[in-house]
Amino acid sequence: MPDDSSTTQLTATPGQTVGPFFGDALPYEGGELLVPLAHPRAVRLHGVVTDGAGAVVPDALLEIWQADEQGNVPTADGSLVRDGYTFTGFGRAAVDNVGHYTFTTLNPGPTESGKAAFIALTLFGRGVTNRLFTRVYLPEDTRALAADPLLASLPEDRRRTLIAEREADGSLRFDVRLQGEGETVFLAYPRHET
Template sequence: MVQTLAYLKETPSQTAGPYVHIGCTPNFSGISGIFETDLGSGPLANEQARGERITIRGFVYDGLGSPLKDALVEIWQADADGLYNSPAETRGRADPNFFGWGRQPGDMQTGEFVFHTVKPGRTPFRPNDPRLMAPHILFWIVARGINIGLQTRMYFSDEEAANAEDPVLARIEHRQRVRTLIGAREGETVRFDIHLQGENETVFFDM
């Protein structure tokens, strides 16, 4: 007889602690011989990935406006055609040369994180829903002092029409805060800074 697990309780959350880089990015931490490269070192599987190449650069700022130097940032995104490299994509249409996931620690001296990826396409809002979301990239942030990983999105400043139609952006009540989710496009570079607290606090999502 299978024993019920209904009595199990959720354990308390803990901060990422000072060892998150050792466990998630050992090569970055100077520990070699475990992985040839750190997992998630790039969303691009190889140079054959389809789409427009972009470089995302940014900082994670604390409430005082200082960049965190021990943050770990992950991104999740669709490929250039708006398809995810996921088991849910059963038709095999997603770009096999694009992972759609990346993980980068911030530079230990400056705190800047950098991702080399492709600009994603528009994706459906929900199954059987005709609405499309604007091109966007999901961000997940952990660092010492953050009990639960924070999740947010980055949209693109050169997609004003698509952003205006996006059903997720439309749900943000305080419209002046939408700007905290817009990455500033400058040629191939997109600047996206994440503010944990303060006047410019980024919108975070409970997902």
């Protein structure tokens, strides 16, 4: 006789660490180049990933998704396309042996009028059982930053962990701290059960 599955309680399979083995298959040539280095408005997004003790994490993998300069979310097919012309808004980069990552991209525009422009960042790493989500906000539009609902929901010291620093050469510096003092704010998204 078949089991009545509507009354059977199943135990969830525990999460597994997402690294460090992804380094063999997930990085791809040009993954960190959302635009070519010679693009006239190319901007470098870079930083260091550290753990709770402040030690560098030498085997993390980061992905970014972002709007283009006008705030349009790209819909071009093939996120992995690197043809020198198509901006897909997606990039993937592994950190080096001292925890440093680099992307070459564009400054995103805000996706809605009056909203702060940001880059969505996802981190995979050894000991991280689920990928971590955060945002990289551009520092210039202080009015939009003050009005952003996510930033406004955070205490000032936590809010600062989501705002990149604009360096003298125009680069964006965004360090990711996984735990401890100055920990980067990570976001949780609701899970939809099927």
